[in-house]
Amino acid sequence: MAIQWFPGHMHLTRKAITERIKSTDVVIEILDARLPGSSANPMLAELTGAKPKLKVLNKQDLADPVRTAQWLAFYGEQEGTRALALDASEPAPALRLLALCRELVPHRGTLLKPMRVLVCGIPNVGKSTLINTLSGRRIARTGDEAGITKLEQRIDLSAEFVLFDTPGMLWPKIMVPQSGFNLAASGAIGRNAFDEEEVAFELMDYLKHDYPALLEQRYQIEGVADLVDAELLVAIGRKRGALLKGGKVNVQKVAEAVLSDFRSASLGRITLETPAQFLAWQGAAAGERSARPAGS
Numbered sequence: 559m560a561i562q563w564f565p566g567h568m569h570l571t572r573k574a575i576t577e578r579i580k581s582t583d584v585v586i587e588i589l590d591a592r593l594p595g596s597s598a599n600p601m602l603a604e605l606t607g608a609k610p611k612l613k614v615l616n617k618q619d620l621a622d623p624v625r626t627a628q629w630l631a632f633y634g635e636q637e638g639t640r641a642l643a644l645d646a647s648e649p650a651p652a653l654r655l656l657a658l659c660r661e662l663v664p665h666r667g668t669l670l671k672p673m674r675v676l677v678c679g680i681p682n683v684g685k686s687t688l689i690n691t692l693s694g695r696r697i698a699r700t701g702d703e704a705g706i707t708k709l710e711q712r713i714d715l716s717a718e719f720v721l722f723d724t725p726g727m728l729w730p731k732i733m734v735p736q737s738g739f740n741l742a743a744s745g746a747i748g749r750n751a752f753d754e755e756e757v758a759f760e761l762m763d764y765l766k767h768d769y770p771a772l773l774e775q776r777y778q779i780e781g782v783a784d785l786v787d788a789e790l791l792v793a794i795g796r797k798r799g800a801l802l803k804g805g806k807v808n809v810q811k812v813a814e815a816v817l818s819d820f821r822s823a824s825l826g827r828i829t830l831e832t833p834a835q836f837l838a839w840q841g842a843a844a845g846e847r848s849a850r851p852a853g854s
């Protein structure tokens with residue numbers, strides 16, 4: 559079953575971003591480097607139009623470096639867009655971000671005309687961590703709990719450089735089924751909105767094709783690509799202490815273990831989508847939508 563996740567408040571966020579964007583010089587969009595396509599909110603592209611953009615592939619320390627390079631090249635080819643991969647807690651790369659804003663809009667960034675940057679990203683992508691790193695202090699946030707729309711915040715990095723934290727919450731909008739699974743696997747969407755076993759099965763399936771060696775290494779198995787799901791479950795269950803008496807597998811426990819191993823990068827550095835894969839998923843989903851009878 560595809561995951562649906564698009565909580566309320568979005569009309570308020572839409573209105574607030576539309577208002578803020580008028581006096582914005584650069585839009586920084588923070589993405590999760592493990593799922594750059596799926597962690598983007600399509601509404602943002604629509605609202606920000608032709609404004610210069612900086613795509614930040616955050617959590618690069620958890621992502622596959624080869625694929626991060628592919629995504630950087632992909633975004634780098636887009637008009638008026640720069641891209642940067644970083645770990646939001648590290649100051650030096652975060653400061654590189656400020657230099658890229660200046661490259662994108664060279665006529666701003668003075669006392670008279672400060673650079674006005676809007677920072678956007680779906681919850682849990684690392685927005686607060688990055689803002690704290692850039693400002694060098696812990697910025698208190700209003701309404702940190704999921705589901706609470708928070709007010710816009712202005713952070714003066716200097717007299718020449720001002721950050722605006724997105725007004726409202728930019729929830730992910732799931733346009734393709736694979737994005738739902740990837741967002742759930744990454745921990746970006748509420749636990750109650752998806753079935754952990756289903757998400758873990760999708761994840762295992764993907765890893766079997768794209769990262770078999772990492773599965774083999776972590777769970778000490780061989781020939782993972784040829785294993786059927788039941789065999790893989792037993793192998794993981796054995797390694798992660800999720801076998802019941804009689805050798806039966808505790809599937810829920812295996813699912814939790816696989817998701818936790820992915821999120822903590824205990825499986826290794828993994829990216830759940832390449833630009834080519836994501837574009838293909840988008841194309842297939844768009845084809846399906848247009849084939850559906852109107853109003854269904």
Ligand code: G4P
Nearest residue numbers: 616617618619644645646647680681682683684685686687
């Ligand atoms: P948000 O404002 O976009 O909602 O995200 P936030 O900064 O709160 O970050 C969400 C979680 O992601 C935090 O972990 C944070 O530490 C982690 N994180 C942010 N940037 C990076 C990064 O570049 N690499 C890695 N590995 N993790 C990152 P948490 O477990 O929810 O909280 P904490 O106890 O670590 O603070």
